[in-house]
Amino acid sequence: MTTSRKTVETLSNDRRMSDETFITLLVASAAVGVFVLASAVVPNFFQPLNMLNLVTNNWAVISLGIGVTFLLVSGNFDLSVGGNVALAGVLAVWLAQSADGAHALSTGFGLPTTLAILLALCGALAIGGLNAFFVVRLRVPSIIVTLGTMMLARGIARVITQGSQRNTNLPDDFGVLGNLTLFDTAVKLPVVLMAALLVVAIVVEKKTVFGRLTYLIGANPVAARLSGVDKARHVTYLYLFSAAIAGAVGILLASEFKSGFSNRGMLMEFDALVISLLGGVAIAGGFGSVVGMVFGALILAVVTSAATGLVLSPDWQFILKAVAVFCAVTTQTWALARRHR
Amino acid sequence: MAKPRDAVSGSTKGIGVNGHPPTPALSVEGLTKDYPGVRAVDNVSFSIARNTVHCLVGENGAGKSTLVKMLTGALRPTSGTMTVRGAAYAPGSPHDARQGGIATLFQELHVVDQLTVQENLTLGMERSRFGFLVKSDLDRRAVQTLAAIEPSIDPTMRVSALSVAQKQIVEIARAASSGASVIIMDEPTAALSEREVERLFAVIRRLRETDVTVIYISHKLDEIFALGDAVTVLRDGRHIATKSLSDVAGQPELIEMMIGRSVFQTYVPRPSVTDEAVLTAQGLTNHRLKSVSFHINRGEIVGFYGLVGSGKTEIARALFGADTVSGSIRFKGKPVERSPKAAIRSGIALVPEERRTQGLFTSLTLRPNISVMNTRRLSTHGMLRSADERAVAAEYVHKLRIATNSIEKYAEKLSGGNQQKVVIAKCLFADADLLLLDEPTRGVDVGAKTEIYDIIRELADKGRSVAVFSSELEEVLGLCDRIFLLFAGTLEAEIVNGPDVDVSHILHVVTGSGRSVAP
Numbered sequence: 001m002t003t004s005r006k007t008v009e010t011l012s013n014d015r016r017m018s019d020e021t022f023i024t025l026l027v028a029s030a031a032v033g034v035f036v037l038a039s040a041v042v043p044n045f046f047q048p049l050n051m052l053n054l055v056t057n058n059w060a061v062i063s064l065g066i067g068v069t070f071l072l073v074s075g076n077f078d079l080s081v082g083g084n085v086a087l088a089g090v091l092a093v094w095l096a097q098s099a100d101g102a103h104a105l106s107t108g109f110g111l112p113t114t115l116a117i118l119l120a121l122c123g124a125l126a127i128g129g130l131n132a133f134f135v136v137r138l139r140v141p142s143i144i145v146t147l148g149t150m151m152l153a154r155g156i157a158r159v160i161t162q163g164s165q166r167n168t169n170l171p172d173d174f175g176v177l178g179n180l181t182l183f184d185t186a187v188k189l190p191v192v193l194m195a196a197l198l199v200v201a202i203v204v205e206k207k208t209v210f211g212r213l214t215y216l217i218g219a220n221p222v223a224a225r226l227s228g229v230d231k232a233r234h235v236t237y238l239y240l241f242s243a244a245i246a247g248a249v250g251i252l253l254a255s256e257f258k259s260g261f262s263n264r265g266m267l268m269e270f271d272a273l274v275i276s277l278l279g280g281v282a283i284a285g286g287f288g289s290v291v292g293m294v295f296g297a298l299i300l301a302v303v304t305s306a307a308t309g310l311v312l313s314p315d316w317q318f319i320l321k322a323v324a325v326f327c328a329v330t331t332q333t334w335a336l337a338r339r340h341r
Numbered sequence: 342m343a344k345p346r347d348a349v350s351g352s353t354k355g356i357g358v359n360g361h362p363p364t365p366a367l368s369v370e371g372l373t374k375d376y377p378g379v380r381a382v383d384n385v386s387f388s389i390a391r392n393t394v395h396c397l398v399g400e401n402g403a404g405k406s407t408l409v410k411m412l413t414g415a416l417r418p419t420s421g422t423m424t425v426r427g428a429a430y431a432p433g434s435p436h437d438a439r440q441g442g443i444a445t446l447f448q449e450l451h452v453v454d455q456l457t458v459q460e461n462l463t464l465g466m467e468r469s470r471f472g473f474l475v476k477s478d479l480d481r482r483a484v485q486t487l488a489a490i491e492p493s494i495d496p497t498m499r500v501s502a503l504s505v506a507q508k509q510i511v512e513i514a515r516a517a518s519s520g521a522s523v524i525i526m527d528e529p530t531a532a533l534s535e536r537e538v539e540r541l542f543a544v545i546r547r548l549r550e551t552d553v554t555v556i557y558i559s560h561k562l563d564e565i566f567a568l569g570d571a572v573t574v575l576r577d578g579r580h581i582a583t584k585s586l587s588d589v590a591g592q593p594e595l596i597e598m599m600i601g602r603s604v605f606q607t608y609v610p611r612p613s614v615t616d617e618a619v620l621t622a623q624g625l626t627n628h629r630l631k632s633v634s635f636h637i638n639r640g641e642i643v644g645f646y647g648l649v650g651s652g653k654t655e656i657a658r659a660l661f662g663a664d665t666v667s668g669s670i671r672f673k674g675k676p677v678e679r680s681p682k683a684a685i686r687s688g689i690a691l692v693p694e695e696r697r698t699q700g701l702f703t704s705l706t707l708r709p710n711i712s713v714m715n716t717r718r719l720s721t722h723g724m725l726r727s728a729d730e731r732a733v734a735a736e737y738v739h740k741l742r743i744a745t746n747s748i749e750k751y752a753e754k755l756s757g758g759n760q761q762k763v764v765i766a767k768c769l770f771a772d773a774d775l776l777l778l779d780e781p782t783r784g785v786d787v788g789a790k791t792e793i794y795d796i797i798r799e800l801a802d803k804g805r806s807v808a809v810f811s812s813e814l815e816e817v818l819g820l821c822d823r824i825f826l827l828f829a830g831t832l833e834a835e836i837v838n839g840p841d842v843d844v845s846h847i848l849h850v851v852t853g854s855g856r857s858v859a860p
Contacts (some may be wrong), residue, residue: 007735007739008731008732008735008736008739010746011734011735011738011739011745011746011747011748012708012731012732012734012735012747012748012749013747014747014748014749014750016747016749018706018749019751207724207725207727208720208723208724208725209716209717209720209723209724209725210723212709212716212725213716215705215709216702216705216709216713219702219703219704219705220698220701220702220703220704222698222699223693223698223699223700223701223702224702224713225663225681226661226663226681226691226693226699226700227681227685227713227714227767228681228682228684228685228686228713228714228771229682229713230680230682286702286704286705287704
């Protein structure tokens with residue numbers, strides 16, 4: 001290399017933090033801020049167990065948030081994850097229910113649990129494939145496509161459960177995965193899976209070519225294509241991953257409750273979207289991070305659980321979420337604009 | 342072409358009837374603008390005669406845009422005064438500037454596509470009674486102004502049906518009818534075809550007759566000679582000269598004033614040219630192209646010259662696999678797979694026409710912008726090697742002399758010329774054997790232009806091939822070994838560059854005037 005080492009060092013030694021680090025720190029301090037505030041105001045809030053519960057109770061939404069964050073960064077929505085949670089859970093239960101039930105809702109296909117789970121995952125992936133097909137091949141805006149598949153997935157779950165749920169005639173091993181605790185603690189398998197998934201997602205996002213391509217596509221899809229990025233393939237992968245996560249979440253929830261409930265995961269797609277936005281992910285794509293999304297989830301968890309602790313009726317939750325979203329998003333926009341002035 | 346008028350106050354013919362010079366349309370005195378650590382505009386004084394077209398030139402960073410921002414009230418000067426038609430003028434906002442009679446035509450158009458021409462003419466100045474719109478004198482005056490400068494535009498037409506050039510004219514008419522005495526035009530021809538430029542010029546000349554003074558900003562020096570009465574040159578924030586254009590000897594003199602040295606380029610035959618074809622295209626045909634065939638040799642710089650709409654961009658995109666095209670393209674002896682990704686892998690890279698929308702990731706920093714085309718070389722099993730990536734980015738920033746203090750600078754913060762260098766750096770790092778450059782120096786200042794030409798020549802001297810797609814004849818003549826002339830999607834002629842190239846023949850071919858004449 002002809003360039004002197006000194007030049008390279010000067011040019012690449014930029015001590016100023018990136019916009020992304022800046023926003024993530026902002027979100028993190030907001031999360032700490034609401035936590036301290038809640039600890040001061042809400043009786044019995046500041047307890048180790050409560051802090052742990054803030055994360056573990058939200059494993060499902062945080063897991064979905066990973067797929068949703070990647071898609072948002074690439075400039076695409078995924079509103080189908082909530083419906084997909086219900087579909088995968090219902091499918092797994094239906095396939096695993098023994099074939100000799102007394103009536104329709106207690107009769108399934110009697111497949112072994114493992115096979116039932118694998119086929120249910122395929123069902124979830126099919127929804128992801130459908131998303132990718134419409135968005136990538138037919139170029140329909142992703143918000144419309146995934147709004148459609150959200151209703152489609154939940155619709156199928158409704159039909160299979162006749163609008164309610166299937167919870168009888170299940171083999172005993174069906175309830176293992178969702179209730180398995182690890183390392184002799186109260187930490188359940190789904191929480192451990194979420195943590196593992198987070199680590200993988202952060203590495204993929206920051207250290208791999210795949211993560212880089214996600215940002216490039218979101219930042220400028222036209223330039224990405226003209227720079228040799230296969231956008232179609234990449235976005236297809238992202239939808240499949242997001243659907244796979246949603247399917248896994250649905251199956252774990254079905255296993256935890258030993259039931260396939262057609263209303264499960266209701267509004268989870270919006271919660272996943274909200275925590276991503278709270279975490280600083282740009283709705284237009286090209287900006288954001290999984291770490292930010294996790295802090296966004298913490299903000300939302302603290303706000304809602306503090307409300308419950310203050311014996312506000314649960315009816316207030318939506319209003320509190322709304323306030324949190326407005327505050328967070330305006331602060332971020334304002335802070336970035338100020339930084340660039 | 343209209344003869345330049347008495348544009349500079351002080352010239353003998355500009356003396357008014359009773360011996361006093363007429364009041365200038367606009368004058369600035371000791372105008373200075375300081376930013377922390379930088380003096381963007383430094384004690385600039387000049388005046389602009391009434392009813393003239395006054396050109397403002399200078400390299401990127403010379404202080405033109407800061408000056409214009411002060412004139413339009415977007416920035417307040419640190420010191421100095423401005424006068425409009427003899428009255429003190431100190432706008433605190435763009436709104437004040439409009440009140441003071443100064444309107445601006447920006448590069449981005451401010452028309453509403455869904456409304457009619459007439460509605461656009463009075464946009465933001467509507468009168469209403471009880472919430473209902475009423476017609477006023479303003480409407481009539483606006484329509485009259487439009488009819489005076491461009492009668493072919495029907496005021497009842499929807500703006501979405503107009504061309505970019507016509508939309509611009511609507512905007513000009515709006516400015517003129519709102520009582521502006523000075524209209525500032527910032528690179529108004531950037532998106533126009535040659536024919537539309539002529540029409541815009543006619544409009545500007547007619548505007549001059551209606552007691553309006555135009556401040557015209559452009560990188561295209563030929564336009565300045567074609568249109569301007571006087572010119573003000575800025576360099577490094579300082580006022581270099583204000584002259585009547587009839588007193589300027591030609592483009593070389595103007596360029597010399599702009600950059601402080603003489604750089605008029607002439608073509609020098611290069612020894613590296615081979616006759617070993619690296620790319621052969623046969624019968625390329627699509628929505629724009631009509632059976633285009635050519636070949637490009639190793640170590641050669643070829644030019645594709647034609648007016649806007651002649652099919653230059655389409656050929657570049659077809660070779661790169663970005664658009665569908667029928668016909669055969671063989672690169673290094675093999676047929677090419679038609680996608681940008683496959684093109685890059687086989688050794689073809691494209692610097693696209695629009696750098697901000699097609700070439701750059703403006704919201705990202707320079708590092709990912711430079712590495713994007715060749716992430717394979719910077720990764721092991723899909724993991725990016727970030728130290729290597731930083732080294733590569735720094736190397737190219739250094740090599741192409743991109744003006745930045747860090748590779749983590751956001752691409753949108755660079756000037757046009759430096760942004761273009763980033764796009765070129767990206768393509769160089771792709772290590773392509775054939776580099777396609779679509780309008781490589783559009784909107785780029787003279788200094789960066791020369792540097793880009795040097796990069797292109799160096800590349801070809803090393804045995805790579807370069808294709809330049811350009812609508813600037815001077816660029817093609819100064820750079821290319823062989824030139825293909827295009828008109829309306831057909832390749833009309835191929836000429837070998839040299840001292841005896843017949844420029845009038847070239848212009849004849851690319852304007853299509855040679856077509857009806859039988860050989």
